[in-house]
Amino acid sequence: MTAYPTGASEAVLNKRGCFVHGPDTDEVRAAEERRLHFERWEWGGRLPSERLRGVRGCNVLGLLPFDSDLVHALDAAGPEVQRAVALLAARRACETAGLIDVLWVARALTELTEGHPLPPPFDDEARMWETLRSTPLVPGPSVLGAMPPERPPYFPPPPAGWTWVPAGESGHDGARRYELGRLPGSLVPAVFGDEKLASPADMTHTAALLVHQTGTPHVPGEISQPHFALPAVLAAADPDPLKAALDAVWHALHTYGEHYPELLKEIRSVCTERAGK
Numbered sequence: 001m002t003a004y005p006t007g008a009s010e011a012v013l014n015k016r017g018c019f020v021h022g023p024d025t026d027e028v029r030a031a032e033e034r035r036l037h038f039e040r041w042e043w044g045g046r047l048p049s050e051r052l053r054g055v056r057g058c059n060v061l062g063l064l065p066f067d068s069d070l071v072h073a074l075d076a077a078g079p080e081v082q083r084a085v086a087l088l089a090a091r092r093a094c095e096t097a098g099l100i101d102v103l104w105v106a107r108a109l110t111e112l113t114e115g116h117p118l119p120p121p122f123d124d125e126a127r128m129w130e131t132l133r134s135t136p137l138v139p140g141p142s143v144l145g146a147m148p149p150e151r152p153p154y155f156p157p158p159p160a161g162w163t164w165v166p167a168g169e170s171g172h173d174g175a176r177r178y179e180l181g182r183l184p185g186s187l188v189p190a191v192f193g194d195e196k197l198a199s200p201a202d203m204t205h206t207a208a209l210l211v212h213q214t215g216t217p218h219v220p221g222e223i224s225q226p227h228f229a230l231p232a233v234l235a236a237a238d239p240d241p242l243k244a245a246l247d248a249v250w251h252a253l254h255t256y257g258e259h260y261p262e263l264l265k266e267i268r269s270v271c272t273e274r275a276g277k
Helices: 024-043 068-075 080-095 103-111 125-133 198-205 225-236 240-274
Strands: 009-012 019-021 162-166 176-182 207-212
Touching: 009 080, 009 125, 068 080, 068 240, 080 240, 103 225, 125 225, 225 240
Parallel strands: none
Antiparallel strands: 009 019, 162 176, 176 207
């Protein structure tokens, strides 16, 4: 009598007469591992908390390329620090945009600091932009848009004994190509009977060639700082402290434009200082 393993309905016999798990176990598990591998890369080398994953309608994915460590630090900081960061980001955005001495903006920052709802015209976004258009402002120095630092491209996990290496031939489009190459000293899987040796593409369920576009990097043009600063004020008023902090920092970062490292340095300092108390 044949003895079937537990969960035999999820297993099949291979050509050597051994049970192997079916697609609803091994393949699902492998797909989940690939998903987590990419998510870890996307979030700067570590997996996000469920709280970060659950933040809705937020610019957190836009902030990650600029400073993933700060994103995780804000998540771990707690509501009091998150609210303080949101207020600081809104204030710094207005300062660098030349709005800090504009009466209706200064009043909004005061109400925000005291925990009150934002006053008009911030209670109506269309009216807020109309008020900005009708407010005489002294033009500031020209500022280019913010660009995140370059980061290495994403490589899916290769099968055991393989690694991603530059492809032997490059395309004419300037893109960098990578292919799977065998690691020195790695063992070649044994082949039994009429079994076919799996190719790297078969083993990873992905293409064995990656193409990463390169070329002249995009250079952003000049920005209107007030148009990024006012959304930072709106963001800081969000009732969710984490969302308020993430969005306010994102808008303030773009208000600073090319000078954004100055802002992030101060925000990181506040997180570190408050975390130590």
